[in-house]
Amino acid sequence: QQQVKQSPQSLIVQKGGISIINCAYENTAFDYFPWYQQFPGKGPALLIAIRPDVSEKKEGRFTISFNKSAKQFSLHIMDSQPGDSATYFCAASRDSGYSTLTFGKGTMLLVSP
Amino acid sequence: GAGVSQSPSNKVTEKGKDVELRCDPISGHTALYWYRQSLGQGLEFLIYFQGNSAPDKSGLPSDRFSAERTGGSVSTLTIQRTQQEDSAVYLCASSLYTSASYEQYFGPGTRLTVT
Numbered sequence: 001q002q003q004v005k006q007s008p009q010s011l012i013v014q015k016g017g018i019s020i021i022n023c024a025y026e027n028t029a030f031d032y033f034p035w036y037q038q039f040p041g042k043g044p045a046l047l048i049a050i051r052p053d054v055s056e057k058k059e060g061r062f063t064i065s066f067n068k069s070a071k072q073f074s075l076h077i078m079d080s081q082p083g084d085s086a087t088y089f090c091a092a093s094r095d096s097g098y099s100t101l102t103f104g105k106g107t108m109l110l111v112s113p
Numbered sequence: 114g115a116g117v118s119q120s121p122s123n124k125v126t127e128k129g130k131d132v133e134l135r136c137d138p139i140s141g142h143t144a145l146y147w148y149r150q151s152l153g154q155g156l157e158f159l160i161y162f163q164g165n166s167a168p169d170k171s172g173l174p175s176d177r178f179s180a181e182r183t184g185g186s187v188s189t190l191t192i193q194r195t196q197q198e199d200s201a202v203y204l205c206a207s208s209l210y211t212s213a214s215y216e217q218y219f220g221p222g223t224r225l226t227v228t
Contacts, residue, residue, distance in 0.1 A: 006155075032213040043222055089156065098168065100161060100172075101217065
């Protein structure tokens with residue numbers, strides 16, 4: 001059973017545009033939602049994370065929006081740049097004790113110049 | 114400082130052979146995780162270590178897979194009698210502690226190809 005569903009699978013955005021990636025989760029026990037960015041040949045790296053006590057978190061051009069009632073969260077990349085071209089993974093876990101991250105299947109983002 | 118390192122970076126093996134994949138975590142990190150990344154399948158959790166103990170082995174796909182960690186540091190993932198479906202990128206991550214509050218730092222992965 002896939003517990004975190006991510007869409008779209010791939011995305012092409014023009015430079016300067018807004019990239020939006022969506023995720024939905026099923027397990028109501030999840031209370032920590034990170035996004036990871038992965039460049040080819042590299043391991044994923046934490047980009048930004050949110051906990052359900054807030055509905056939005058912004059770090060530079062990256063914003064997470066969180067809708068607890070809908071069990072959905074999304075990543076918005078404002079003013080997308082070619083250097084943002086990468087694969088993005090959403091994930092979810094419980095934020096207490098031992099917890100493993102459950103990842104979405106990833107979104108391959110290409111920002112065209 | 115040094116990040117998580119993995120070796121080899123690439124491994125090509127024949128079906129039926131055993132392989133060992135190595136992970137060197139960030140010094141001082143007590144938690145260590147192994148994931149498998151297949152094309153279009155995201156990251157699949159395999160196993161985690163807290164110190165040298167592996168409390169959760171539920172993600173290992175079969176009894177051909179095993180892992181150990183020694184000295185609270187280096188970890189080895191062993192796949193016996195490799196099959197073509199084992200072909201994937203195997204990622205290792207480490208964090209200060211196992212709680213999600215502590216960021217997992219990933220290594221570059223080992224690309225395993227079973228022919």
